[in-house]
Structure formats: C-alpha cells, structure tokens
Amino acid sequence: MTSKTNQEIRKDVSRFSGLCLLYTLAMSAVVTIYSIVTLLIFIYQHGGGDLQAAKEAASQFLANDGGMYLFAVPVGLLIFWLYRKKQLFSTDLRHKKRAITPKAFLILTSLLLLAQTFFNLFSQFFESFLNIFGLSIMSSVEAASADSTTWTMFLYSAIVGPISEELIFRVAGLRTFEKYGKVFAISFSSLLFGIFHGNLPQIIFATFVGFIFSYITLEYSVFWAIGLHIFNNLVLGDGLALLYSYLPGVLVGLVHVILLYGGSGLALYFLYSLRKEISVYIKTNKPERGSFRSAFMAVWFWLFTIFMIGNAIYMLFL
Structure with a gap:
C-alpha cells in the first residue's frame, strides 16, 4: 500500500468517525432541549405549583416517548447530506437491479435471528461477570430490547430509525469506504454502526447485523437493506x-427459544453450506494489506469509540 492510500484511509475514517461523534452530540443536544421543553409543558399543566409531580410526570412521559429522536434524525441526515456533497439522496443511492429471492430472504432472516441469539448469550454472560463486582447490565439490555409502547417510539424504532441509519451507515458510510474494497467497507461501516449505538451488549448485535445490511446494500440495494431493517425491528421486534x-405465559418462553435457536441453527447450516462462496467473496473483495491497520490509526475513530464506550460504561453505574 502506498503512503498516499494510507493517509487517505486515515483521513476518511477520521472524518466519518468525527461526523458520527458530531451526530451523537447533536442528538444529545436535541434530546436535552426536547426534555426541557417537555418539563416546562408539564409544569405549566400542573399550574406551576407541584414541581415534583410535574417532574415525575415528565420523566414518565419521556421514558416511552420517541419524539425526541424524531426531531434528532433530520439533524443527523443534514450532517451527512452535507458531508456527501448533497449526493446522499441522489447518486449515493445507486443500486444493482437484483431482487432478493425467497431463499436469500430466508438466509438473511435466519442470520438476524442468529445475531439476536448472540446478543442474548453475550448479555447473560456479561451480566454474570458484572454481578461479581456488584454491577448489572440489565438496564442496558432492557433499553436495547424494549418494545415500543407509544406511537412516536413505534414510528422511530420501526420506520424512521431504520431508514436514517441505513442512509447514514449503508449509504454515506459504504460510499466513503468502498474505494478500499467491499470487505473493508462492510467491516468498518458495520463496526462504526455498532459503536454508534453506545450500549455495550448492543454494540456486538448492531455490528453483526451491520454486516448483513451492508452486504445487502452493496449486492442488492439500500432499499432492500432498509426493508430488511424495518422487518427486523417491526416483525422480529415489536411484532x-x-x-x-396473546400467548399463555408458559408458551412464550418455549416459542421464543424454538424461534431463536431454530433460526440460529438454520443460519449456521447456511453459513457452513455456503462457506466456499463466502471465502471466494472475501478473497475477491479483500482490501490492500495494511488497510485496517491504517484505519485503526485514525485519531477521530478512537475519540468516537472512547466517548461511546465510556458513556456505555458510565450507564452501568447509574
């Protein structure tokens, strides 16, 4: 690899990581402003008298509301739209005229269930480890897997969130990194996608599904990736x-285990049966030697990573 390519990789990774951090801070600012306005509204509704009751009512409302995220999404899209020189919704959306077959859909769905199984197993293992030190990760697990209980949270988690995340990480991210090879683009955009979630158990899950959505975007289209992302959140999540x-309590656990482990077993079967094709794909699209080393030397990547993981660790002590 030439020194020029080395510098370009570090520059692109730093710039995109820095923008991810900027988006995170912008989201935090929007959430803070939204929370303050919500509190003021509840104080007004309580006549300005019982401040404690107003705070509790506002806190309960915000715990299940997705409005703050709906306001934050346009800010994030604006940041990456400007970064991509206003091509995010035009030339960046190019796609192959290739449809996902029923078999491909089954494979992809089973991989999503495998990711969910990994998430559950990691959460259980890490919870046991943290309990030794008197800590717990269950609040993070619940935050990552909570069901939508309001229409605003449903709208964000099932539709708006998947669309915005695909546009940012699968469109802007992949287009930024694809010149260094598909394997590099898929791997690094997925890693940043996982870190972006800022939730220890969800980092692994999001990185895993990031590989799936990135592959779909490059080999099919971002519209298929958006569709599968919505399917994951809407059907495999809230659905x-x-x-x-509606099921008796005794059946819920049984059905869930059969679904997860059955789907995971099917995914492992597909991965094994397609191992040669996967190996050929990786060899054909592998990056130049030293590409990942150059990427991990990007300063803003580490600033973004330290900030997000540090925040995730801080949440364990709350």
Whole structure:
C-alpha cells in the first residue's frame, strides 16, 4: 500500500468517525432541549405549583416517548447530506437491479435471528461477570430490547430509525469506504454502526447485523437493506412482542427459544453450506494489506469509540 492510500484511509475514517461523534452530540443536544421543553409543558399543566409531580410526570412521559429522536434524525441526515456533497439522496443511492429471492430472504432472516441469539448469550454472560463486582447490565439490555409502547417510539424504532441509519451507515458510510474494497467497507461501516449505538451488549448485535445490511446494500440495494431493517425491528421486534402478549405465559418462553435457536441453527447450516462462496467473496473483495491497520490509526475513530464506550460504561453505574 502506498503512503498516499494510507493517509487517505486515515483521513476518511477520521472524518466519518468525527461526523458520527458530531451526530451523537447533536442528538444529545436535541434530546436535552426536547426534555426541557417537555418539563416546562408539564409544569405549566400542573399550574406551576407541584414541581415534583410535574417532574415525575415528565420523566414518565419521556421514558416511552420517541419524539425526541424524531426531531434528532433530520439533524443527523443534514450532517451527512452535507458531508456527501448533497449526493446522499441522489447518486449515493445507486443500486444493482437484483431482487432478493425467497431463499436469500430466508438466509438473511435466519442470520438476524442468529445475531439476536448472540446478543442474548453475550448479555447473560456479561451480566454474570458484572454481578461479581456488584454491577448489572440489565438496564442496558432492557433499553436495547424494549418494545415500543407509544406511537412516536413505534414510528422511530420501526420506520424512521431504520431508514436514517441505513442512509447514514449503508449509504454515506459504504460510499466513503468502498474505494478500499467491499470487505473493508462492510467491516468498518458495520463496526462504526455498532459503536454508534453506545450500549455495550448492543454494540456486538448492531455490528453483526451491520454486516448483513451492508452486504445487502452493496449486492442488492439500500432499499432492500432498509426493508430488511424495518422487518427486523417491526416483525422480529415489536411484532413478536405483540404475538407473545396473546400467548399463555408458559408458551412464550418455549416459542421464543424454538424461534431463536431454530433460526440460529438454520443460519449456521447456511453459513457452513455456503462457506466456499463466502471465502471466494472475501478473497475477491479483500482490501490492500495494511488497510485496517491504517484505519485503526485514525485519531477521530478512537475519540468516537472512547466517548461511546465510556458513556456505555458510565450507564452501568447509574
């Protein structure tokens, strides 16, 4: 690899990581402003008298509301739209004229279930480890897997969130990194996607599914990736939660285990049967030697990573 390419990789990774950090800070600012305005509204509704009751009511409302995220999304899209020189919604959306077959959909769905299984197993293992030190990760797990209980949270988690994340990480991210090879683009955009979630157990899950959505974007289109992302959140997330609410308690655990482990087993079977094709794909699209080393030398990547993981660790002590 030439020194020029080395510098370009560090520059692109630093710039995109820095923008991810900027988006995170912008989201925090929007959430803070939204929370303050909400509190003022509740204080007004309580006649300005009982401040404690107003605070509790506002806190309960904000715990299940997705409005703050709906306001934050346009800010993030604006940041990356400007970064991509206003091509985010035009030339960046190019796609192959290739449809996902029923078999491909089954494979991809099973991989999503495998990711969920990894998430559950990691959460259980890490919870046991943290309990030794008197800590718990369950609040982070619940935050990552909570069901939508309001229409605003449903709108964000099932539709707006998936669309915005695909546009940022699969469109802007992949287009930024694809000149260094598909494997590099898929790997690094997925890693940044995982770190962006700022939740220890969810980092692994999000990185895993990031690989799936990135591959779909490059080999099919971002519209298929958006569709599968919505399917994951809407059907495998809120949809299953709704289904479980109608089942007897004794059946919920049984159905969930059969679904997760059955889907995971199917995913492992597909991965094994397609191992040669996967190996050829990786060899054909591998980056130049030293590409990942150059990427991990990007200063803003580490600033973004330290900030997000540091915040995730801080949440354990709350």
